[in-house]
Amino acid sequence: MLVTNGMRSVTAGMRSVTAGMRSVTAGRLRFDAEAHARREGDAERELRSLRRAFDLHTVFLEVGAGDCALARRAAGYVERVYALDVSEDTMGRLSGPPNLVRVVHDGVRIPLPEAAVDVAFSRGLVISQLGGICRALKDGGVYYTSSNGPAAELRAAFFDAGFSRLRYYVNGLRIPYPLARVLDDPFRLAAIK
Numbered sequence: 001m002l003v004t005n006g007m008r009s010v011t012a013g014m015r016s017v018t019a020g021m022r023s024v025t026a027g028r029l030r031f032d033a034e035a036h037a038r039r040e041g042d043a044e045r046e047l048r049s050l051r052r053a054f055d056l057h058t059v060f061l062e063v064g065a066g067d068c069a070l071a072r073r074a075a076g077y078v079e080r081v082y083a084l085d086v087s088e089d090t091m092g093r094l095s096g097p098p099n100l101v102r103v104v105h106d107g108v109r110i111p112l113p114e115a116a117v118d119v120a121f122s123r124g125l126v127i128s129q130l131g132g133i134c135r136a137l138k139d140g141g142v143y144y145t146s147s148n149g150p151a152a153e154l155r156a157a158f159f160d161a162g163f164s165r166l167r168y169y170v171n172g173l174r175i176p177y178p179l180a181r182v183l184d185d186p187f188r189l190a191a192i193k
Contacts, residue, residue: 076097134191
């Protein structure tokens with residue numbers, strides 16, 4: 001009898017935990033649906049800005065691919081897409097196009113062959129990844145990213161990593177380096193190997 005009463009209380013406790021999980025899950029699903037819709041819109045805008053750099057022979061690298069929304073879209077325009085992220089769970093387990101290769105990495109090293117990529121992209125700049133991204137790019141390859149850093153520091157970091165040219169953009173307009181040095185705006189960057 002004692003065991004039965006104990007089991008009943010455990011069962012009742014499990015029911016309350018399960019009910020609590022349902023409410024948390026339902027709340028997360030609403031949040032995830034909104035975040036998913038927002039992310040899909042962001043991926044469409046990112047693809048529109050990158051498409052001019054793509055052709056059917058392009059190899060594209062997305063660093064910090066997350067849910068692979070951009071990578072899945074880009075796969076329809078290029079030969080191969082590498083989607084890198086630090087978590088396999090973030091990238092999901094959904095299958096994608098056959099030319100989409102998902103790669104889990106440590107957040108610093110870029111585990112791709114040397115000179116394998118034509119165009120690379122990340123939403124935010126991680127300075128420690130610059131050397132690996134540059135190594136993965138073919139000669140003349142381009143890396144697109146964003147940063148709030150001072151222009152002089154960005155320039156030094158990119159050149160130290162092996163890039164040969166750096167272009168600064170503010171609100172979609174290309175600006176010269178001397179102007180970038182005095183502006184305080186966030187930059188979109190195009191770094192050429």
